Every structure is written in C-alpha cells, then in structure tokens.
Amino acid sequence: MEAGIRTGELPPGAPLPPVRKLAATLGVSPATVASAYRSLRQRGLVETAGRHGTRVRPRPPVAGARAARRLPPAAGLHDLSTGEPDPRLLPDLRPHLRRLATGPPSVAGYRDAGTWPELAALARSRLAADGVPATTITVTNGALDGIERLLAAHLRPGDRVAVEDPGWANLLDLVAALGLEAVAVPVDDEGPTADGLRRALAGGARAAVVTVRAQNPTGAAVSADRCAQLRSVLAAYPRVLLIEDDHAAELSGVPLHTLAGATTAWAFLRSVSKPYGPDLRLAVLAADEATVARVEGRMRLGAGWTSTLLQRLVASLWRDREVAGQVAAARESYERRRTALCRELTARGLAAHGRTGINVWVPVPDETRVVAVLREAGYAVAPGALYRLGPSPEGAVRITVSPLDDAGIGPLADAVHAAVRGRAAHGV
Ligand SMILES: Cc1ncc(COP(=O)(O)O)c(C=O)c1O
Numbered sequence: 001m002e003a004g005i006r007t008g009e010l011p012p013g014a015p016l017p018p019v020r021k022l023a024a025t026l027g028v029s030p031a032t033v034a035s036a037y038r039s040l041r042q043r044g045l046v047e048t049a050g051r052h053g054t055r056v057r058p059r060p061p062v063a064g065a066r067a068a069r070r071l072p073p074a075a076g077l078h079d080l081s082t083g084e085p086d087p088r089l090l091p092d093l094r095p096h097l098r099r100l101a102t103g104p105p106s107v108a109g110y111r112d113a114g115t116w117p118e119l120a121a122l123a124r125s126r127l128a129a130d131g132v133p134a135t136t137i138t139v140t141n142g143a144l145d146g147i148e149r150l151l152a153a154h155l156r157p158g159d160r161v162a163v164e165d166p167g168w169a170n171l172l173d174l175v176a177a178l179g180l181e182a183v184a185v186p187v188d189d190e191g192p193t194a195d196g197l198r199r200a201l202a203g204g205a206r207a208a209v210v211t212v213r214a215q216n217p218t219g220a221a222v223s224a225d226r227c228a229q230l231r232s233v234l235a236a237y238p239r240v241l242l243i244e245d246d247h248a249a250e251l252s253g254v255p256l257h258t259l260a261g262a263t264t265a266w267a268f269l270r271s272v273s274k275p276y277g278p279d280l281r282l283a284v285l286a287a288d289e290a291t292v293a294r295v296e297g298r299m300r301l302g303a304g305w306t307s308t309l310l311q312r313l314v315a316s317l318w319r320d321r322e323v324a325g326q327v328a329a330a331r332e333s334y335e336r337r338r339t340a341l342c343r344e345l346t347a348r349g350l351a352a353h354g355r356t357g358i359n360v361w362v363p364v365p366d367e368t369r370v371v372a373v374l375r376e377a378g379y380a381v382a383p384g385a386l387y388r389l390g391p392s393p394e395g396a397v398r399i400t401v402s403p404l405d406d407a408g409i410g411p412l413a414d415a416v417h418a419a420v421r422g423r424a425a426h427g428v
Contacts, residue, residue, distance in 0.1 A: 001036070005045055006062045016046060016054040042157055044177030049390070058386065059169070061177040073380040079403060081382040083216060085358060086402035089330035090277045091323045096316040100309070108308040115139050116311040122318050123270070123284040130256040132268050134286035138296045139306040143247045143271035143283040144170060147209060150267050151178055153294040154241045155206055162200035162208035164192050166361070166387035166396070168216040171209060184389045187215060189355050191222035194229035201233065207241035212256060214248030214274070214357025217387045217398040219338070221356045227257035234262040247271040251331045252356045265291050274358065275327045276317050282310050334358050337401040337409065344413035350420060360399045364420050367395030373419035379412065
C-alpha cells in the first residue's frame with residue numbers, strides 16, 4: 001500500500017479494499033490486514049471515514065515525485081490557491097547576505113552553535129512588545145517544525161489535539177502523520193470559539209493549537225474578548241499544552257492577544273516566512289522553561305540547531321529600518337487587497353471573511369462546482385474541503401490575495417458571483 005501511495009498508483013482519495021476482501025485475496029487473517037491498516041492510519045497515510053471505508057489521505061507523508069504533491073494549475077490560470085506570500089513584497093535578501101559575507105567571520109561549531117544570542121535578544125524584545133512573556137526562547141526551522149517538535153515532545157500516538165476547523169491543511173496532515181487524533185474546534189472571525197475549545201478539552205485533548213492572527217483559511221484573529229474567554233476555559237486545564245501559531249507576525253495588522261501562560265506548558269511560535277520569505281525556514285519559539293528544554297534537548301539529538309547563518313540573516317533583516325518599511329508596506333498592500341475583495345464580494349451578496357493575513361474565505365453553497373466554474377473562468381482557488389477535518393455540509397473556497405492586483409479584484413468578484421449564481425440558476 002505504501003509503495004502504491006509513493007508511486008501514485010494509489011492516489012489521494014483512493015479507497016483501500018475492505019479488510020475481509022483483502023484478507024481473502026492475500027490468504028491472511030482479517031486481523032493481520034486490520035493491523036496493517038491501523039499502522040498506515042497511525043502514520044497518516046490513510047484515513048477511515050466510517051462507512052465510507054479506508055482511503056488514502058489527501059497528502060500522505062511519503063514523498064513521491066515532487067510534482068505529484070500539488071497539481072500545477074493549468075497553463076494560463078490565475079492561481080489564487082497557493083497561500084504563498086506575494087514574492088513582489090518580500091525583502092531583497094542580497095544586501096543582507098553581502099553584509100554577512102563582509103562582516104566579522106563567525107564559524108559556529110557543534111559545541112557553540114545553538115540559539116544565536118543576538119537573534120534571541122532581538123526576538124525577546126519584539127515579543128515582549130507584543131505582550132508575550134519571552135523569557136526562555138529557542139529557534140526552530142519554521143512554525144510547522146516548531147509545532148511538530150512541541151507535539152512530539154509532549155504527546156504520544158493516540159493522544160488528542162484540539163485544532164481549528166476549518167484549519168491549516170498542513171497542520172491537519174501533520175497531526176495525522178504523528179498518529180495523533182485531531183479534535184475540531186470551530187472558528188469564527190474572533191478565533192476559536194470558547195465553547196468549541198471547552199468541548200475539545202473536556203473530550204480529552206491534551207494539546208491545543210491556536211492561530212492567533214491570520215488564521216488559515218479564514219483570516220480570523222483572536223480578539224481581546226475571545227482571548228479572555230479562552231483563558232478562562234484553559235484555566236480549568238492547566239496541564240494542556242497550548243501552542244500559539246503567529247505565522248503572519250508583522251504582516252497581521254491587528255494587535256496580538258496572546259494566550260501565553262494560560263497553562264503550565266505553553267509555547268508561542270513566530271515565523272518569519274510570511275513577512276520575510278518562506279525559504280528562510282525560521283521561527284522563534286518562546287515557551288515555559290521545561291518546554292524549551294524538551295524541544296532543544298531533543299533537537300540536539302537530531303537536526304542539532306537552526307543554522308546560525310540563517311539566524312544571523314534574520315537578525316540582519318530585523319535590524320534594518322528599510323526592511324521594516326517594506327514589511328509595513330506589504331502589510332498595507334495585503335490589507336488593501338483583502339478588504340477590497342471582501343467588500344466587492346459582500347456588495348454582490350456573498351459572505352466573505354478575512355480580518356487579517358493573505359487569504360479570503362468565501363462560504364459558497366457547492367464548492368466543487370464553484371471551483372470548477374472558476375477554473376473555466378480562468379481562476380484557480382482552493383476548495384474548502386482541504387481545510388476541514390471531516391465532511392461538512394457548508395462549502396467554501398479560499399482565495400489568496402497575493403497574486404491579485406487592484407484592477408483584478410472587481411472582475412474576480414464578478415466571476416465568483418457568477419459561479420455561485422450559476423448554481424442557483426441551475427437549481428442544483
Ligand atoms: C497557519 C500557518 N502556520 C504556519 C505556516 C507556515 O509557517 P512556517 O513556514 O514557519 O512553517 C503557515 C503557512 O501557510 C500557516 O498558514
């Protein structure tokens with residue numbers, strides 16, 4: 001099965017044969033097949049959807065041909081499905097690389113490498129300015145790497161994790177690949193709902209992942225009120241590992257209301273991917289002392305540390321006033337395009353969400369059809385199903401504004417409107 005998934009013979013969504021049938025074909029006991037399926041499920045390769053049987057997950061964690069991971073959009077399509085930052089708005093790294101090349105040499109070896117003190121000092125003051133108690137911090141290879149390390153350090157396969165639904169597809173895949181069980185917490189524009197979190201924790205979730213700003217896909221940001229409500233829910237579960245993902249960081253454009261410290265084990269991740277570039281692969285992880293020690297200690301036995309060269313590069317970007325100006329301009333540009341798209345969609349009678357970040361989330365009655373009709377009209381958008389934990393009666397599409405220019409917003413809103421209205425006109 002794994003070989004079939006790797007080669008693409010068993011593509012995402014492909015059904016696996018029923019246990020008894022396969023057992024008969026192979027001449028083994030059903031218990032053997034069931035055990036093999038369990039192992040595939042614990043590693044996130046397949047999922048079981050009740051009476052729909054067992055299927056290959058949308059993005060199983062085995063690397064096949066790189067191109068197979070994500071189908072390229074057909075030539076000529078305006079691709080608004082990516083979730084990538086706008087490359088036109090990322091700072092130019094070259095002057096900073098040059099600065100590193102001409103600065104004093106610093107060769108870090110196995111013994112002295114680790115969190116680079118200067119980056120740590122800058123990160124501490126930036127986080128403290130946002131109210132994050134960043135006494136102990138470390139550095140990981142991006143936010144998702146940090147989340148993986150945190151979950152692996154605190155949880156065991158089979159444990160439950162509360163995640164936002166809809167939520168970031170990669171996180172849902174990671175949770176499955178770690179053999180953890182995702183428990184859905186509904187999200188509205190102010191973040192995860194307090195009731196949803198309470199239910200997930202009462203149901204035994206041992207960790208919760210909250211996207212504090214620029215929630216993917218909805219653009220939600222935790223408001224001051226919601227933050228207070230979530231804190232009071234968490235107060236009854238002090239042993240829960242609380243992970244906050246601030247992946248959009250300086251691009252978010254709304255104040256941070258952090259849950260840091262609401263539980264004994266907490267971690268706050270701030271990535272540099274969206275404001276400065278995803279290829280930097282760096283996030284700062286502030287956490288309670290025991291959590292930082294666990295993550296760092298385990299990291300030392302494997303990857304070791306995040307390259308000091310990258311840490312110095314990020315510090316150079318953070319110290320540069322011109323870069324700060326570019327990041328502020330990028331934030332305004334996303335804000336302008338996102339709010340314009342929401343406004344245009346609302347004016348056409350559609351609902352649209354996008355308080356922060358680079359995406360707009362548009363509830364639609366039949367997302368498969370809307371995605372297909374938009375394709376015909378020349379746009380690739382992401383189907384809402386990618387971001388949901390299970391089947392949902394509510395459809396939606398996610399539109400990334402990064403590739404959109406101002407002049408393209410009205411025509412796109414017309415196309416989305418036509419795609420939704422077409423359905424009503426056909427009465428299906
Ligand atoms: C919610 C969320 N967290 C984290 C990331 C990625 O962070 P990193 O590149 O630091 O792993 C993304 C990327 O889209 C995201 O949507």
